[in-house]
Amino acid sequence: MSKFHSFALALALCASSLFADRVVTDQLGRDVTLPDEVKRIVVLQHQSLNALNELNALDKVVGVQESWEKSLGKNYIRLAPSLKDMPTPGDLKVINYEAVLKLKPDVVIVTNYIPQEYIDKMTELKIPVVAVSFQRSDAADKGKLNPTFKDDEAAYTEGFYDGIELLGKVANREKEAAELISFVKTSQEQLKAKFSDFIVDKRPKIYMANPDLTTYGSGKYTGIMFMRAGAQNVAADSIKGYKQVSAEQILAWAPQMIFVQDRYPQVPAELKSNPQLANLSAVKEDKIYMMPEYAKAWGYPTAEAMALGEWWLAMKLYPKHFDEAEFNKKVEEFYQKFYRTSYK
Template identity: 25%
Template structure:
């Protein structure tokens, strides 16, 4: 593997100082001070609609409950050296991803500021982040951090108003571009995502609902619990975008724990397993879970059980590999319509978007991720 270049040109996020020909020597000290402040800081709007003051040059960020965000930062900036703090769950995914090879600075991030799932302000202060990125629904953490003087950027975990899977990631890229001033890779990603979805839509157009494969996404799974995703969640968005019928859509909103009787009732043709679970396809096909007889399920009988890949981050939530996820899942749902060579797609994509040459082994690891990525 080989990194062709290390960073995009240094970004400039300093607000322009308009001096013009109207300036005179009578300019006051107050005016000058105001301009200096403007040059060093700016105000952006986060996804709670709040005005957040951010530094002109961001060099230290921490990522809390909005787990995938660090990969968004990488997509926008081609760097992770600014990520000084990371939620342990996100760190585990990063450690077991190709991003650890592409941008090893991510492995320097501290995780000690998250204790029992909650942010510990004292520990966070030790790494001194300029900005903290948090799930917009975690108001408790946001309030706690702001009371401590930490600048918090709130991000929405999912854009339920737009029923397509790239919407959330696109919105995060927009916020990141507002903060960093980087737009080149953001624009490339947005264009690629639109192109892939348009290709899928064209080929899927006219397929009747009854002809779509009935699919289920296991969000979290173990011998003790079966958690599925439904409407207003990435599960439903991915399945809809790639030509599958979401068997949970009429009964599940968000995520829900279900039993095997419900699985038998849905009886999906295809089962996808996310990287938030250590379960592998062979665990279902070999029926290894006591008290869960998966042999009765159509997807298991046909061998249509797939582990969702993991590239620079898990492909199930928002990530820079989202166009690849669309291609991969569309091909699983409709192999008669889509003949992507996913190894080539991944190789070309990583070269084009990340300027990184992946090895055959790395491609295999992306397509067949280890269970370690889900361990906490």
């Protein structure tokens, strides 16, 4: 073979490798073939959308879920201005096939509990679908909104890291994913070290208040966040997953403090105006606290909740043992590094 032909063959092999397909395994255990470089992503899950923002991959996002603002909060646009006029070809449990096809995505990211029929149809249309759950579970629970785990903390901790690594691979942001995971792990280790310095005699009983008396019970990251911050989720022993409860049930739980997510600013007024809750000590003593945007006490874990939100809650419950100025520096470092802006 001549030198020219050898060079031409080597060049052809190099070119083919540059455009070769690759396979990733999503969190439903499905093998999904993707182009070597993903340039166009449709994201129909707000947790993954937020994570892709932290991985500096929003420049690849061409479509998002319809309810992104409701799920992430009205103020989230500050962290992701490009979402303002973004097409919305579906939502958590539904996909508009025609709208997705118009966007010509390389991949569509969905939640683990989207009905299987949508995944099947997208496969038929030759559009790769990657399901993300941010949890590790048995095969029978992988597609459930309210799964059952042998160990909630292990399921969400390892599952979160799996989800970030997966998104990093999908978006060609492996380095950024590794940096995000490292920041979270370091912060988790530091929080554990803080708690080793003092004894928690009795964990405060706290309640996570969502709109219309909905809350999170066992099997959700919310309880893990509370536990790591030195608190007890009053709903954990009575209900599983995300559910609506009665005022009578909240009275029976008798939480000492109530916390409300930043995305639900209307909830404190709902609680205070409910005559059935008038005698609840947390309401009477005005111990209802709005959480900052990074303290996402959601059903699924997020990087900012694990790295910052658990710290904030622990600091709220045990202020004598935490340095607020030191914590504020950590918050600013996270925002500058992963959102590329200041916290405030």
